Amino acid sequence: MNNELFGKDINVWIDAFIRVNIITIMMTVVVMGLIYLERKAIARFQMRLGPTRTGPMGLLQSVADALKLVAKEDVRPRNADPWIFELAPYFVFVPVFLMFVAIPFAVSWEVRVLDLGLFYVLAVSSVNIVGWVMAGWGSDNRYAMLGALRAAAQSISYELPLVLSMIAIAMVANSLNLSEIVAGQGRIPNIILQPLPFVIFYIAMLAELNRTPFDIPVGESEMVGGPYVEYSGIRWSFFFLAEYASLFILALLASAVFLGGWAWPLGEDWGRWWQFILTGVKAGAMIFSVFWVRSTLPRLRIDQLMTFSWKVLLPLSFIQIMVNGAILVYEPEKEVGQTLLGVTSVFGVFFLAWIINRSVTRPRPRPVVAARGEAVP
Amino acid sequence: MTAESASVLDNLDQLFTDYLAVLIATVMGFVLIITALVASRLLAPYSEEREKGTTYECGMLPIRRAATNVGMRFYLYAILFIIFDVEAVFIFPWALSYVGIGPMAYYEMLVFVAILAAGLAYAWKKGALKWQ
Structure with a gap:
């Protein structure tokens, strides 16, 4: 049982160990970079400067933050359940880290090609909600408890559209192997064939990441930080690390599944470095758009949030799957089938846009308020 | 062997x-x-x-x-989630193999999804999807 790495034939255990280590280092560096970039980007959107003091242009800000967090006292409340409280950061961080195993960065550059890669990633990504609920339950704090429950409700609601949009892609690509899905997009990326699942995935991704406009579980103004109110120092930093790592990994997943990863538009003959650059640029664009959305949109209310997932996104993704099925069963000829897929999906996007526009601009009846401040029935 | x-x-x-x-x-x-x-x-x-x-x-x-005690609504959403998530797991193997089987497999899945859609419509009508 040997494997090839850097042109050398080595034992599978050592091979997997080296690859996981490379991923670990890359993830840490990228997360630190992302924290800096987010602060800079949000600052520019709000016409501020962002961090400037630590290092040239504030580049060392994340390093300074990390040092501060390591050297900060790790407080555990007296009432907290010791085991659940201490174990929660593991359950939040480790699943996110596990998602890196199946993601392809370039031709045969991934930790491991899993045959069920897409399914594996989706399965693992939903485990970390257990960690959130543990954090909320274990810290014996009302804010934390409510935040954890809201995080769980939101996360499970948006997981369904996320998974179903991925099924639509798996039908078109006819594979769950992420490397095969990427390689199959050499000519046309899946976003052209399936724009509606991309939009659904993007919205669900924002919700899974607890990002604005879906940051109800961690909203500072109502939940004072949500499930991790009681955490401090290094333990808190793992929640933060998991958040940015999952942002990075979901952007990579979107770039691989929808935007063609390393395969589109250059193909496989351009060499490894171009493929890395392509993957990076696509993931970077996704991440930047998430920052952009964060600085543009206000927070939704929780009833709007749940309604949007269950009444709009879920039926739409089912319709997309059934339409895909009908087209692929009855239209074996490739060009016609692809055109039909793209056209129907674009109609779906317009329908979704119409629904959102209607619910945003619709005039709402306000409750009449009497002089004493009570609502008149 | x-x-x-x-x-x-x-x-x-x-x-x-x-x-x-x-x-x-x-x-x-x-x-x-x-x-x-x-x-x-x-x-x-x-x-x-x-x-x-x-x-x-x-x-x-x-x-x-x-x-x-926490609100009942979280429980309702959790139950609905389990139903639809199990269904998604059932759709995965179907999505990869139905083209080879032919139109019959497609219609069977259509019936399956229609039953679940009826369930969703029922929950919708009963107000289980409403956050209150």
Whole structure:
């Protein structure tokens, strides 16, 4: 049982160990970079400067933050359940880290090609909600408890559209192997064939990441930080690390599944470095758009949030799957089938846009308020 | 050993090699956190002040434990989620193989999804999807 790495034939255990280590280092560096970039980007959107003091242009800000967090006292409340409280950061961080195993960065550059890669990633990504609920339950704090429950409700609601949009892609690509899905997009990326699942995935991704406009579980103004109110120092930093790592990994997943990863538009003959650059640029664009959305949109209310997932996104993704099925069963000829897929999906996007526009601009009846401040029935 | 059992063994071998990386990544994730916690334990100050251990509730002392009754609506959503998530797991193998089977497989899945859609419509009408 040997494997090839850097042109050398080595034992599978050592091979997997080296690859996981490379991923670990890359993830840490990228997360630190992302924290800096987010602060800079949000600052520019709000016409501020962002961090400037630590290092040239504030580049060392994340390093300074990390040092501060390591050297900060790790407080555990007296009432907290010791085991659940201490174990929660593991359950939040480790699943996110596990998602890196199946993601392809370039031709045969991934930790491991899993045959069920897409399914594996989706399965693992939903485990970390257990960690959130543990954090909320274990810290014996009302804010934390409510935040954890809201995080769980939101996360499970948006997981369904996320998974179903991925099924639509798996039908078109006819594979769950992420490397095969990427390689199959050499000519046309899946976003052209399936724009509606991309939009659904993007919205669900924002919700899974607890990002604005879906940051109800961690909203500072109502939940004072949500499930991790009681955490401090290094333990808190793992929640933060998991958040940015999952942002990075979901952007990579979107770039691989929808935007063609390393395969589109250059193909496989351009060499490894171009493929890395392509993957990076696509993931970077996704991440930047998430920052952009964060600085543009206000927070939704929780009833709007749940309604949007269950009444709009879920039926739409089912319709997309059934339409895909009908087209692929009855239209074996490739060009016609692809055109039909793209056209129907674009109609779906317009329908979704119409629904959102209607619910945003619709005039709402306000409750009449009497002089004493009570609502008149 | 027959060719078939040999190929089954090969498949198991492949499965083990594939998911070995997952095992190692799990261990690495735990090791990463433990390392950071040990570093923090060595570097960070520590004091035995009693007041520090009180629950953070914006300055007020908390009354009773936080783990009390929670709203029924979370439970409703959780049940609905389980139904649809199990269904999604059923759709995965179908999505990869129905083209080879032919139109009949498609219509069977259409019926399956229609039943679930009827369930969703019922929940919708009963107001289970309404946050109240």
